[in-house]
Amino acid sequence: MAAKRLLLFDIDGTLVNTGGAGVESLKTTVRNRFRTEDDLRDIEIAGKTDRAIIRDILRKYQVDPTEENITSFAREYIDRLPFSLSRTHGRVLPGIQQLLERLKAQPHIVLALLTGNLQQGARLKLRHYGLWDFFEFGAFADDHHDRNELGAFARKRAQLKHGHHFDAADIDVIGDTNHDIACGKAFGARTIAVATGSWSREQLQGCTPDFLFDDLSDAGGVINKLGW
Template sequence: MHPILNDIRLVSFDLDGTLVDSVPDLAVAVDASLGELGLPAAGEVRVRDWVGNGSLKLMERALTFAQGGPPDRELLVRAHEAFLEHYGRDPGSRTCLYPGVRECLDALRARGLTLTLVTNKPFAFIRPILAQFGIDQHFSLCLGGDSLSQKKPDPAPLLHVAAHFDQPPGACLMVGDSRHDVAAGRAAGFRTLAVPYGYNHGEPIRDSQPDALVDSLAELV
């Protein structure tokens, strides 16, 4: 067992870029939404650098790219509604589970740790994606970016999770792929562990100074 888990009783995982590579499906929905507005497609490579702050921010970044400047509120709302519709039709057919994830979740659950999911993805899309990989039953609580009034990097979702299970933050671990995960975990008083293969706006996650870094979640167990 990785030493970061010593005395840890609850582990919160990020979803996109940590457990699953969802960018192929996100990019299809982004580009379909831009196309409805007569704007050029962004493409998967660009979308990969835009993920991490929720779907509204994703579409704001896409529109800023497509029209060469920040969108007004009306356009952003229209584009976001289109994105939710397109993504909701098919949130997972191109999404894949990262290597080592299933082994990690199975082992942590077998050891009696409480596993939770804290993502900035809208809540409605969480369960279908987890279910298609058969890992939905691993998590005792899931929070989306719209579950509370705040989302990562605000520590509120993590503090909510800790309080829900009556655990002190010092007995909790945040696992993610981006600076937002590390910042939220640190602010909440959680230990932090990061993976380098996800989405961090093109920046090395090591620069965010997580408490630990692993190349695969299989290294946790």
């Protein structure tokens, strides 16, 4: 039997393109709370955790980013997300459905999430696109505002669920930004970058991931190349 392998997937720009639903919900929340139109272009969003993004927004508007204030903003953001998802024209990214179906059928593969989304936001997005049930568990922005700390949460949950210690060499982090690559490197995982998000192939190459794909459209080829 093949050794167990833990695959940790990012969501936005890796599994799905929501058409900007998350940003739309953030902007609407800002509009409601601060009575201003803000395109949030001065806030780094791609690859950051929701909690880190909310902290930056609150500081921009000179609001103390206390736990209470972050939680209150996050709750309103989540409440607005279903409407944004219904309005934006998003999609599952090329090859993802087929890739997940093939991986789910392999008993040695453990599919999980490692994402900057809050858990409820991740659930809403992936249920909207029919992907939530592929994943057993995840590490989310609820766990820590710093994405580089999320690997430890994912490993602990994997061990508790499977009764198996996953060495860093047995873990893959799959994502579309520098933050995904840095997160994987932070705990010694193999890093797999995919240029289907806001970062170009050239930008991702500069972050020295272990593997780099233009997209994951060739599910069989990806599985063979990565030894999944």
